[in-house]
Amino acid sequence: MSSSEIYDIIIIGGGVIGCSIARALCKYELKICLLEKEADIAMGTTKANSGVVHAGYAAERKFTKRNLCIRGNKLYSEAVKELNFPFKRMGSFVVAFKVEEIKLLEEIRKRGIEDGILDLELILEKQRIKRMEPNISDDIIGVLHAPSAGIVSPYEMTFALAQNAAMNSVKFFRSQEVIKIDHSDYIFTITTQRNEFKSLNVINCAGLYSAKISKMLGLDYFDITPRKGEYVLFDRNTIQLNKILFPTPTKISKGILVCPTFHGNAFAGPNAQNITDIEDTSTTTAGLKEVLEGAKKIVPNLPLRASIRNFAGLRAVPSTYDFIIDNTDIYGFINVAGILSPGLTSSYAIAEKVIDFLELLGVELKVKEDYNPYRPKPERFTDFSKKELDKKIKEDSSWGRIICRCETISEKEILNAIQGPIGATTIDGVKFRCRAGMGRCQSGFCRPRVMEILSREMKLPYQAITKKGDDTNILIAKTKDLLLKEIIKKEIQK
Ligand SMILES: Cc1cc2nc3c(=O)[nH]c(=O)nc-3n(C[C@H](O)[C@H](O)[C@H](O)COP(=O)(O)OP(=O)(O)OC[C@H]3O[C@@H](n4cnc5c(N)ncnc54)[C@H](O)[C@@H]3O)c2cc1C
Known part of the structure; x- marks a missing residue:
């Protein structure tokens, strides 16, 4: 199927960067769509990272990412008011164990x-440090405190960005892997495995695959190497951290941190290993050992027995080691590639930069009269008082049916996740939107129920429900059907 519709802008990639850009552009009178290869947005690097909104001191001055991070951090204050995503400025400590480290922190x-x-x-009074973060090791001799650092739920922020963009007419097409791009007569023709799309401008935000996309147009001036970072996640409320805790950085890494999440978990990680397989998000025994050893130096009383999940994310490390954000030699094609850390922090500032590039290209940026920058906060069972809940349940009984017991998620929240703008179509889609399955049992209890709800709402057979899209079905058939088939086969053979 191909469409004769010509978009003003097509964004390739629905991670935090593509969705920030979509949201920044949705205020203008432009026809925009976003193409994402996975069954859902926010399922690439955006889903597995530390979720730290950095203060911005870490990168060297020669890198664009330093200024974009500092600016990006500031832009979060306005964004959170408009988009209502989970974000908290709790401040970070970079800890020093040696005098040389104190010198570096002062610089x-x-x-x-x-x-x-x-x-x-720079705080050197140990008692004050311990008061601010009681879990920190007794061996530290000072910390660099950055009060403006914060934590964010990266995927919930990305859903908020995408939903607000969709509310303002940006179209989102999922399960659309871009496989070919042609450019002639100032029009880009983008072929996916299912459709053909046309646009006057294209913004490449394909993360780990951004070099591959760029090369589709013969633009071969950078490479991307995947660098894996492994994590250990701890159950909610097993350790109360007040600060994000970093070791003193080295030339190549910010090091293994110990960090709270917005929802009350804690995690340790990431390590950093260059790998070759762009899809390899497995964890390793050696990697997890490295993570825990590093983390225990900063927080010796980590609740190791309360670990509920290990996971890994892949940084898209560009050959330039800096963000690649440029108007390329092909008129109308913008690369936003190699957005390694602190890409999440910088996302709003990156979107501003892209708007500058579009202006240079002569794209008319006229603000829509009906632009609505607000995305309402998703309603949560746990946010309501008893009185409010009683009222909600009277109005709609699905508020009263708890599906995920670990995280106390009601059926109504799952329905909202499925039915909202750019709704969930997979088990992971539900999980990352409303946390059903994120808790201690890691969906052991609620998964069949979430599948039932998805199957009912999407009018699909139970077996067609997937974890995260093609080839990730949980069930292949009903046991009874399989037995029946076996019996019939035997009968025929008799
Ligand atoms: C271990 C780790 C820790 C990190 N910690 C932090 C942190 O604490 N703070 C911070 O600021 N940053 C952090 N980062 C960096 C941050 O996560 C990234 O900068 C950010 O997520 C990059 O987003 P993205 O949209 O560029 O990439 P992605 O999220 O990977 O999005 C790219 C999208 O493009 C899609 N795509 C690819 N190819 C195609 C195609 N052919 N057709 C259509 N779609 C396609 C992918 O499916 C994907 O959804 C960390 C990264 C890692 C890995």
Whole structure:
């Protein structure tokens, strides 16, 4: 199927970067769509990272990512008011165990303040540090405190961005892997495995695959190497961390951190290993050992027995080691590639930069009269008082049926996740939108129920429900059907 519709802008890739750009552009009178290869948005690097909104002191001054991170951090305050995603400025500590590390932290502080991170503070009084973060090791001798650092739920923020963009007429097409791009007469023809799309401008936000997309147009000026980072996640409320805790950085890495999540878990990680397989998100015994050893140096009382999940994310490391955001030699084709850390923090600032590039290309940016920047906060069972809940349940009994016991998620929240703009179509889609399956039992209890709800709402057979799209079916057939087939086969053979 092909469409004669010509978009003003097509964004390739529905991670945090593609969705930030879609949301920043949705205020203008432009015809925009976003193509994502997976069954859902936010399922690439955006789903598995530390979720830290960095203060911005870490990268060297020669890198674009330093300024974009500092600016991006500031832009979160406005974004969270409009989009209502889980975000908290709780502050970070970079910890020092040796005098040389204190010297380095002081240099980082000075440079950071010069570049606009005004609240950076070197704290050397151990008692004060311990009061601020009681779990920190007794062996530390000082910390660099960055109060503006925060934690965000990266996928929930990305869904919020995408939903607001969709509310303002951006179209989202999922399960559309771009396999070919042609450019002639100033029009890009983008072929996916299912459709053909046309556009005057294309923005490549394909993360780990961004070099592959760029090469489809013969633009072969950078490479992307996957660098794996492994994590250990701990159950909610087993350790109460007040601060995001980093070791003193080395030249190549920010190191293994110990960090709370917005929803009250804690995690340790990531390590950093260059790999070759762009899809390899497996965890390894050696990697997890490295993570826990690193983390225990900072927080010796980590609740190791309360670990509920290990996972890994892949950084898209570009050959330039800096973000690649540029108007390329092909008029109308913008690369936003190699967005490694701190890409999540920088996402709003990256979107601003892309708008500057579009202006340079002569794209008319006229604000829509009916632009609505607000995305309502998803309603949560656990946010309501008893009185409010009684009222809700009277109005709609699905509020009263708890499907995920670990996280106390009601059927209504799952229905909202499925029926909302860019709704969930998979088990992971439900999980990442409303946390059903994120808790201690890791969906052991609620998965069959979530599948039933998905099957009912999508009018699909139970067996057609997948974890995360093609080839990830949980069930292949009903046991009774299989037995019946076996019996019939035997009868025929008799
Ligand atoms: C271990 C780790 C820790 C990190 N910690 C932090 C942190 O604490 N703070 C921070 O600021 N940053 C952090 N980052 C960086 C941050 O996660 C990334 O910068 C950000 O997620 C990149 O988003 P993206 O949209 O570029 O990529 P992705 O999320 O990977 O999105 C790219 C999308 O493009 C799609 N795609 C690919 N090919 C095609 C195709 N052919 N057709 C259609 N779609 C396609 C993919 O399916 C994917 O959904 C971390 C990264 C890692 C790996």
